[in-house]
Amino acid sequence: MNYSDILASRFRRFVATIIDLVLTPLVGVIVMLVTGLLESAEAYTTMATIGVRALTIGVIAYIVLNGWLLHARGQTVGKAIMKIAIVDTITGKKASLWKLLLLRMWFLPLIFLVALVPWSIIPIIDQAMIFTASRRSVHDWLCGTSVINQVAKP
Amino acid sequence: MIYRHRYFYNSLRAITCLIALVISVNANANVGCENTASQPGLQHRYSDSWGTTFNGQRYQSSSNTSINAENASSLKLQWSYGLSTQAPRSYPLVTEDTIFIGDGGYGLVALDKETGCTRWANTDIKDIESAVVAGEIDGNTVLIFTGRRSGVYAVDAKSGKQIWFSDPKVHPVPYYSGSPMAYKDKVYVPISSFEIALSANPFYGCCTTSGGIMALDIKTGEKLWFTPTVENAGSIVTGRHFLFVEERGPSGAPVWSAPTLDTKRNLLYFGSGENYTKPATQTSDAIFAIDAETGKVVWVKQYTVGDAFNMACTVSADHPNCPTDSGPDLDFGAPPALTTLKSGMDIIVAGQKSGAVFGIKPETGDTIWSTQFGRGGMLGGVHWGIAVDPELEQAYIPISDLPTGESDIAPGQGLYAISSADGSTKWSATLQENCKERSCWPGFSAAITSGPNIVVAGTIDGHLKIYRGTDGELLWSHDTVVDVESVNKIPTRGGTLDAHGPMLAGNQLIVSSGYDSFGQWGGNALLVFSVEEGPTQ
Numbered sequence: 001m002n003y004s005d006i007l008a009s010r011f012r013r014f015v016a017t018i019i020d021l022v023l024t025p026l027v028g029v030i031v032m033l034v035t036g037l038l039e040s041a042e043a044y045t046t047m048a049t050i051g052v053r054a055l056t057i058g059v060i061a062y063i064v065l066n067g068w069l070l071h072a073r074g075q076t077v078g079k080a081i082m083k084i085a086i087v088d089t090i091t092g093k094k095a096s097l098w099k100l101l102l103l104r105m106w107f108l109p110l111i112f113l114v115a116l117v118p119w120s121i122i123p124i125i126d127q128a129m130i131f132t133a134s135r136r137s138v139h140d141w142l143c144g145t146s147v148i149n150q151v152a153k154p
Numbered sequence: 155m156i157y158r159h160r161y162f163y164n165s166l167r168a169i170t171c172l173i174a175l176v177i178s179v180n181a182n183a184n185v186g187c188e189n190t191a192s193q194p195g196l197q198h199r200y201s202d203s204w205g206t207t208f209n210g211q212r213y214q215s216s217s218n219t220s221i222n223a224e225n226a227s228s229l230k231l232q233w234s235y236g237l238s239t240q241a242p243r244s245y246p247l248v249t250e251d252t253i254f255i256g257d258g259g260y261g262l263v264a265l266d267k268e269t270g271c272t273r274w275a276n277t278d279i280k281d282i283e284s285a286v287v288a289g290e291i292d293g294n295t296v297l298i299f300t301g302r303r304s305g306v307y308a309v310d311a312k313s314g315k316q317i318w319f320s321d322p323k324v325h326p327v328p329y330y331s332g333s334p335m336a337y338k339d340k341v342y343v344p345i346s347s348f349e350i351a352l353s354a355n356p357f358y359g360c361c362t363t364s365g366g367i368m369a370l371d372i373k374t375g376e377k378l379w380f381t382p383t384v385e386n387a388g389s390i391v392t393g394r395h396f397l398f399v400e401e402r403g404p405s406g407a408p409v410w411s412a413p414t415l416d417t418k419r420n421l422l423y424f425g426s427g428e429n430y431t432k433p434a435t436q437t438s439d440a441i442f443a444i445d446a447e448t449g450k451v452v453w454v455k456q457y458t459v460g461d462a463f464n465m466a467c468t469v470s471a472d473h474p475n476c477p478t479d480s481g482p483d484l485d486f487g488a489p490p491a492l493t494t495l496k497s498g499m500d501i502i503v504a505g506q507k508s509g510a511v512f513g514i515k516p517e518t519g520d521t522i523w524s525t526q527f528g529r530g531g532m533l534g535g536v537h538w539g540i541a542v543d544p545e546l547e548q549a550y551i552p553i554s555d556l557p558t559g560e561s562d563i564a565p566g567q568g569l570y571a572i573s574s575a576d577g578s579t580k581w582s583a584t585l586q587e588n589c590k591e592r593s594c595w596p597g598f599s600a601a602i603t604s605g606p607n608i609v610v611a612g613t614i615d616g617h618l619k620i621y622r623g624t625d626g627e628l629l630w631s632h633d634t635v636v637d638v639e640s641v642n643k644i645p646t647r648g649g650t651l652d653a654h655g656p657m658l659a660g661n662q663l664i665v666s667s668g669y670d671s672f673g674q675w676g677g678n679a680l681l682v683f684s685v686e687e688g689p690t691q
Contacts, residue, residue, distance in 0.1 A: 029357075032357060033357065033396055033397065033398040033399065034398060036359070036398065036399075038355075038357060038358070039357065039358060039359040039398075039399055039400070040326075040359060040362070041325065041326040041327045041348075041349060041352070041361075041362055041363055042326045044326065044327050044348065044352060045323075045326045045327065
C-alpha cells in the first residue's frame, strides 16, 4: 500500500468539511440558547461586547463538535460520516489537543471569509493545498496532521 | 540602465501628478474660503432649543427672521454644503455668523453663515443625529448634542474642542435619538432604546428597557437623575420561546423627541412611544409632565391604550418577539408645544402618529379638545413635529400618512392650520402625488417651522414649501431633489425632506435634504436659501 492510498480522498474531505460547516453553526445556536450569551441587552452594549460573546459561543461550539472529537476520535461528525480521520503525521497517533484548539480552530470559521474579497484568499490558499501530493492544507501543516482513511485510524 | 532611468522618471512623473491632483482637489475645496475666520461669533443665537424656543413652538418671531409672507416668494438658494451621509439627522444651531451642524459620519462643523466655508470641524464625533443646542459654562458658550449610540457631548463653541462626554448608561442599550435641551445648570436628554431593533432577532429575549428623560450637570456631564417612563422595566417574565429565550416586560415607551420646557411652572413636557412588550403600561403613547428640577412625575396622560409593538412585528406577526395582538405603534414622536392664548390661558398642543391632535391643560393634563386628521400610521400622522403661531393663535399640523400597511381609511397627507384655542380647522393644504417620473409620497413627515404669517414645511417627495399663515396660500415651493454645487466640492444632491425639518434664521432658510430610511430618497444637501434683505438682529 503506498502513501496516497492511505490519504483520504479530496472528495471525502470536501463533503466532510461541508457537513461540519453546517453542523458547527447549528451547535453554536444551541450553545447560544443554552448559555443566553446573546439573549440580553447587556450583550449589545458595545461592538466589543457583542464580538467577545459571539466568539465565546463559536469557541464552545468548536470545542464541542471539532476540538474534543478530533482529539478523542480523530474525527469530527463530518469526518466520521465520510469515514476519514486525522492523525499526527509523524507518530500516526492522536493529534495534540492544544494544537487542535489553538491552531486548527481558526481555520473552520475562516472558510466563511470566502465571500469577502480580498480576505477570501486565506481560505482559498488553505483549501487549495489539498491538491499537493501530501494533501495537507495549511492547517494540517500547522498542526502536524494528515487526513487519512478510517481503516488506517490508529 | 536606460530602462532603469526611464522607469525612475516615469515613476517620478506619476508621483508628481498624484501630488498635484491632491493639491488641486484640496485647493478646489477651499476656493473662496481662504479668508474664513476660524472663530465663530457667539453674541446672538437664533434658537434656544430644537423647538426654537424652550416652549417647543418652532416659531421664529420677526425679531429673528426677516422672511415673511411678503418676501417668501423671492427666496433663492444662497449656498449649499455636501454632507457626509444620505440621511442627515442633525438640526443646526445658528448664530449671527455661523451655522453649527452635525455632518453625518464626518463630524461637527462650524460653517460661515454667509458662505458655507468651514470655520472649524471636530471629526472625532461621528454619529451626531440630534439638534445642536447651546449652553453656558462659566460664561463660555458650549455646544451640546448627542451621538445616537455613543452619548452626550459638550464642546467649546469657539474651537470645537470637546469639554465633556457623558454616557451614563441608564440601561444597557440607550439610543440618544431625541434632541437634548440645555437650560441653566442642566442638560435634559431624551432616552429611547436600541431594543426596538434588537427585537427583530428571534434569539433576543425582548425586552427589558424603558424610555425616559435624563438630567445631566451642564458643567461636568454627570447624571443628576433619570425619570423612566416604565417602572420596573423587564421585571416580569411573560413567556419563553425556543425553550430557553425568556420574553420580558413591561418595556419601551421610548422618548424619541426633544422635551418642552414650561419656565412658568418649572415643568418639562414630553411624549412617549409604544410599549415594546406586554404587559402594556399606562405610560406608553402618552404626554408626560415632570418637575424640571427633580424629575418627579407630575402627571401622565395616555392617549392610546395597550399599544405593544416592536420591529419584530415588521418581520412577521408570528415572530416570537412580536407581542400577541400587537398594537398600531402610535408614538408621540413630535414634542408637545406650549402656547399662551389671547385669553391668557396656557395650552399644550400635542400631535400623535395616529393623526390625532390634542389641546391639553398644562396644570393637570386634562384634555381640552381633540381633533383628527388623515388615517395615521407607524410613520405618522404627525411624525416629527408641529409648529405654533402665537400671534395668529393657531397651530400647524403636518400629516404624513405614508402608507405602512393596508387601511380602509383614506389618507389625509397635507398641512392643517387649526385654532390653538379649540382645535377647529382654519385651513388645509392637502397634497397630491406630484412626482412625475419618480415614485414617492407627498406627505409631510419632517418637523415644520413657522414665522411671521408663514409656515415652512418639507414633503417626503422633496419639495420645500412655504404657506401663508392666514389663509394657507402656497407662496413658494422648491424641488430639492436635484444636484447642486456645494461649497465643499463633493457630489451633492437633495432627496426626501424628513426628520428635523427647516429652520428660519435672519434672512435665511436652512434645511437638510435627503433621508434614505424607510425606502425614501437619500440625499446629502444642506441648503441655505435667503431673501435679499439683510440679516435681522
